[in-house]
Amino acid sequence: MGTIQVLDDHTINQIAAGEVIERPASVVKELVENSLDAGAKNIRIRVEEGGTSLIIVQDDGCGMDREDASLAFKKHSTSKIRSFDDLSAVNTSGFRGEALPSIASVSRLRITTAEKGSKVGTRITIEGNEGLKVEDHAAPQGTTIEVADLFFNTPARSKHLKRVSTELKHIVKAVTIEAIRRPDVGFNLVHGERKLIDAPSSDLKTRIGVLLGRDAAKELIEIEGEGNGLKVHGYLTRPAVSRKTMLSIYLHINGRPVQARNICYSIRGAYGSLLHEGHFPIGALFLEIPAQDVDVNVHPAKTIVRIAQEERVNQELRRILKDILAEQALISHVNLDDTRTDSIFGTP
Incomplete structure (x- = not known):
């Protein structure tokens, strides 16, 4: 018998979970x-013990029938794409088909789901490497997923979790990211008996105020512009309100929340000396770039993207922001193309 063997599905899922599910906040995000x-138009999240003992995510979305609900636990099963070519224009949050099987492999999971108008819903229970227990269950339209005892069967992962307050902070951040991305959807986050986020559906400016604070809301500048293949819209604060971190800039590329240090520094560069050294504005920006110029399939977390001609995008973004800041009379509007610097020895 050879030494190379095909891994079983449970082992494969646990390996994938190491990349997709880093901590309770990863479960909430997925x-x-x-x-x-x-x-979904309303999403309710409930967590206990920082998400380590229990995470419940309930929505009023389309729900699933019995067949789809069972198939969702098979690795790389997804309704989002049909072929690799679809990745160039994918506009959904997920597409890899890894989240549910990965979560189920390191927790005790139960899903209850029903489609609109269905007489009966479906409930599926799975614990670690055990098989699916599928049964009929009365349920309203939508899906409720309960994740209990995260990492119960991977003690090394469980041991490296941080304090409850730290894990809870990451969960709040994850929900805030999604809530800013979709202000048209109502979000509710509860930890034990404590309500942490209560954000009814609204417009983007209102949502930023609810989640990022009244001080930021009072100083928001509307950002709207396009050029050279880039469209951008959103809100950023005036220099009076800033933070010594780029984490309060919520960036989106083609509707997807992303981490992009270079873009954050381009935003800071547009403000120039208006900001204190090392400070960044607060707000949310949505960038639209031709889909073929963006690679979203970089990391399982889907928060890192590659952009073709990234420097061109950064230059155009700085130009748009500088023009808007000039209109707000925050910086002088200088057209560098129409200026020249004379030599100290006279005009050449």
């Missing part, structure tokens, strides 16, 4: 993204 892709 489940909320599934809810958004299902067309």
Whole structure:
């Protein structure tokens, strides 16, 4: 018998979970993204002990029938794409088909789901490497997923979790990211008996105020512009309100929340000396770039993208922001193309 063997599905899922599910906040992120892709208009999240003992995500989306609900636990099963070519124009949050099987492999999971108008819903229970227990269950339209005892069967992962307050902070951040991305959807986050986020559906400016604070809301500048293949819209604060971190700039590329240090520094560069050294404005920006110029399939977390001609995008973004800041009379508007610097020895 050879030494090379095909890994069993449970082992494969646990390996994938090491990349996709880093901590309770990763579970919340993946489940909320599934809810958004299902067309939910209201998403309720409840966590206990920082998400380590229990995470419940409930939505009023389209729900699933019995067959789809069972198939969702098979690795790389997805309704989002049909071939690799679809990645160039994918507009859903998820597409890899890894989240549910990965979560189920390191927790005790139960999903209850029903489609609109269905007489009966479906409930599926799975614990670690055990098989699916599928049964009929009365349920309203939508999906509820309960994740209990995260990492119960991977003690090395469980041991490296941080304090409850730290894990909870990451969960709040994850929900805030999704709530800013979709202000048209209502979000509710509860930890134990404590309500942490209560954000009814609204417009983007109102949502930023609810989640990022009244001080930021009072100083928001509307950002709207396009040019050279880039469209941008959103809100950023005036220099009076800033933070010594780029984490309060919520960036989106083609509707997807992303981490992009270079773009954050381009934003800071547009403000120039208006900001204190090392400070960044607060707000949310949505960049639209031709889909063929963006690679979203870089990392399982889907928060890192590659942009073709990234420097061109950064230059155009700086130009748009500088023009808007000039209109707000925050910086002088200088057309560098119409200026020249004379030599100290006279004009050449």
